[in-house]
Amino acid sequence: MTKRVTLTQAWEGTADCLNCSLRSTALFGGLTRDDFEQMHEPVEQVELQPGEVLYNAGDSGRYMFTVRSGLLKLVQYLPDGTQRIVRLMSSTDVLGLEVLVDKPYEHEAIVLRVSELCRYPKETVDRFSKTNPVLQKDLLKQWQKELTAADEWLTKLSTGPAKKRMANLLLRLVEDDSNECFLFSREDIGSILSITIETASRILSEFKKLNLIKEIRSNHLELNIAGLTELIES
Amino acid sequence: MTKRVTLTQAWEGTADCLNCSLRSTALFGGLTRDDFEQMHEPVEQVELQPGEVLYNAGDSGRYMFTVRSGLLKLVQYLPDGTQRIVRLMSSTDVLGLEVLVDKPYEHEAIVLRVSELCRYPKETVDRFSKTNPVLQKDLLKQWQKELTAADEWLTKLSTGPAKKRMANLLLRLVEDDSNECFLFSREDIGSILSITIETASRILSEFKKLNLIKEIRSNHLELNIAGLTELIES
DNA sequence: CGCGCAATTGAGTTTCGTCAAAATCGGTGG
DNA sequence: CCACCGATTTTGACGAAACTCAATTGCGCG
Numbered sequence: 001m002t003k004r005v006t007l008t009q010a011w012e013g014t015a016d017c018l019n020c021s022l023r024s025t026a027l028f029g030g031l032t033r034d035d036f037e038q039m040h041e042p043v044e045q046v047e048l049q050p051g052e053v054l055y056n057a058g059d060s061g062r063y064m065f066t067v068r069s070g071l072l073k074l075v076q077y078l079p080d081g082t083q084r085i086v087r088l089m090s091s092t093d094v095l096g097l098e099v100l101v102d103k104p105y106e107h108e109a110i111v112l113r114v115s116e117l118c119r120y121p122k123e124t125v126d127r128f129s130k131t132n133p134v135l136q137k138d139l140l141k142q143w144q145k146e147l148t149a150a151d152e153w154l155t156k157l158s159t160g161p162a163k164k165r166m167a168n169l170l171l172r173l174v175e176d177d178s179n180e181c182f183l184f185s186r187e188d189i190g191s192i193l194s195i196t197i198e199t200a201s202r203i204l205s206e207f208k209k210l211n212l213i214k215e216i217r218s219n220h221l222e223l224n225i226a227g228l229t230e231l232i233e234s
Numbered sequence: 235m236t237k238r239v240t241l242t243q244a245w246e247g248t249a250d251c252l253n254c255s256l257r258s259t260a261l262f263g264g265l266t267r268d269d270f271e272q273m274h275e276p277v278e279q280v281e282l283q284p285g286e287v288l289y290n291a292g293d294s295g296r297y298m299f300t301v302r303s304g305l306l307k308l309v310q311y312l313p314d315g316t317q318r319i320v321r322l323m324s325s326t327d328v329l330g331l332e333v334l335v336d337k338p339y340e341h342e343a344i345v346l347r348v349s350e351l352c353r354y355p356k357e358t359v360d361r362f363s364k365t366n367p368v369l370q371k372d373l374l375k376q377w378q379k380e381l382t383a384a385d386e387w388l389t390k391l392s393t394g395p396a397k398k399r400m401a402n403l404l405l406r407l408v409e410d411d412s413n414e415c416f417l418f419s420r421e422d423i424g425s426i427l428s429i430t431i432e433t434a435s436r437i438l439s440e441f442k443k444l445n446l447i448k449e450i451r452s453n454h455l456e457l458n459i460a461g462l463t464e465l466i467e468s
Numbered sequence: 469c470g471c472g473c474a475a476t477t478g479a480g481t482t483t484c485g486t487c488a489a490a491a492t493c494g495g496t497g498g
Numbered sequence: 499c500c501a502c503c504g505a506t507t508t509t510g511a512c513g514a515a516a517c518t519c520a521a522t523t524g525c526g527c528g
Contacts, residue, residue, distance in 0.1 A: 143377040150384035
């Protein structure tokens with residue numbers, strides 16, 4: 001089991017949205033200085049450590065979150081107790097969209113790597129989206145982004161033989177414009193690809209033998225992108 | 235391969251949205267008589283036959299669709315040619331939300347059972363959503379509905395052993411308030427559960443032996459709901 | 469250095485896919 | 499009405515892939 005640490009850290013530090021480096025790609029890109037000054041409740045910013053739980057499935061919260069940096073996992077559980085990671089969230093992704101339509105959080109959100117998040121109440125989004133068509137459209141875009149990600153998760157990471165799924169995962173984890181990526185625990189890999197930790201380990205060992213990957217240092221891989229791509233298309 | 239029939243049928247018959255029986259649950263539930271009269275392009279209605287293709291992945295269309303009755307599948311393809319059904323759409327579901335954010339259709343939409351659809355251009359939705367908060371919220375709800383469905387598809391129909399996945403599929407296909415359901419081709423079942431047609435067939439045979447299902451007539455099943463539920467939770 | 473946890477490796481079993489053959493279904497035409 | 503055809507489904511035998519259980523190794527940290 002992955003460690004569970006309840007989130008005790010206080011949300012401290014009001015974010016400086018106007019000078020935010022992500023502003024153009026984030027949800028509040030279309031808001032003006034005036035808008036920010038009119039907010040009843042400021043956007044708060046926080047840094048979270050691996051293992052911390054942002055929220056639990058079923059919680060009825062009023063907060064939404066934008067990822068500034070880092071990586072989180074969204075987890076759901078099956079009736080028989082099986083755990084499944086249904087999405088990975090990183091920079092510019094929005095967590096908790098569902099509270100906007102008055103639903104409780106649908107996943108457990110757990111931090112995988114040190115992450116910086118912005119937090120804002122749904123009322124803020126609600127209010128500005130009524131009059132601001134840009135925010136309105138950005139909301140739809142975020143939702144569509146998540147839906148596309150969900151479909152890709154299904155087709156690329158949950159269909160076909162485990163080796164191809166693993167190759168797809170590795171390519172997805174590549175930090176842009178490089179051929180390197182960081183891995184996480186076999187437990188998490190298994191829960192993403194729906195395989196056991198043993199199979200995950202075996203496949204990675206085989207990939208090393210075939211020179212498809214090279215372990216630079218612990219959990220830091222150099223990928224043979226061409227080779228992995230070929231494997232997927234075969 | 236499933237049959238492919240191109241959609242030649244003309245869209246005929248303007249829909250009577252004001253008296254639509256689905257109006258309260260559909261996208262235009264919040265519009266008034268005035269709104270409907272102001273539409274540049276009317277909502278059109280059509281009936282489609284099994285096998286007909288509503289749109290292809292990659293098509294850049296301007297139409298969205300609401301399912302009045304029937305059943306359609308949304309299909310995506312993998313690099314190696316594998317086909318995967320990523321969602322089933324039935325009454326009150328909306329197809330083609332992605333055109334609202336100027337994306338081409340992300341799936342191939344194919345009719346599984348005789349279906350009645352309403353068709354409307356995205357401009358209509360765009361225009362009314364700007365001023366109509368109800369439609370605005372309904373849009374978000376539709377998106378969230380699809381996202382939830384996508385997550386459930388992943389956890390229930392794509393995780394764990396094939397028998398449990400099949401049981402989950404059968405329970406999902408139950409016509410409400412009964413214990414009966416209609417099946418489709420083994421090909422489609424396979425493409426939903428990511429198994430071969432042979433495994434699909436074998437599992438159904440075994441379910442019959444175990445009295446988990448009973449075939450009333452061809453592809454029409456009576457389910458032992460308690461038994462299937464137990465299987466899933468074991 | 470040694471403890472604890474995660475990861476790897478191995479052996480045996482189960483599940484599922486592949487290939488091939490037989491059975492069934494639906495429709496068509498004699 | 500029945501015989502026939504093609505397509506789909508079912509069944510069987512075998513092999514490959516993935517899981518389980520168990521033992522071992524490796525790593526981080528006190």
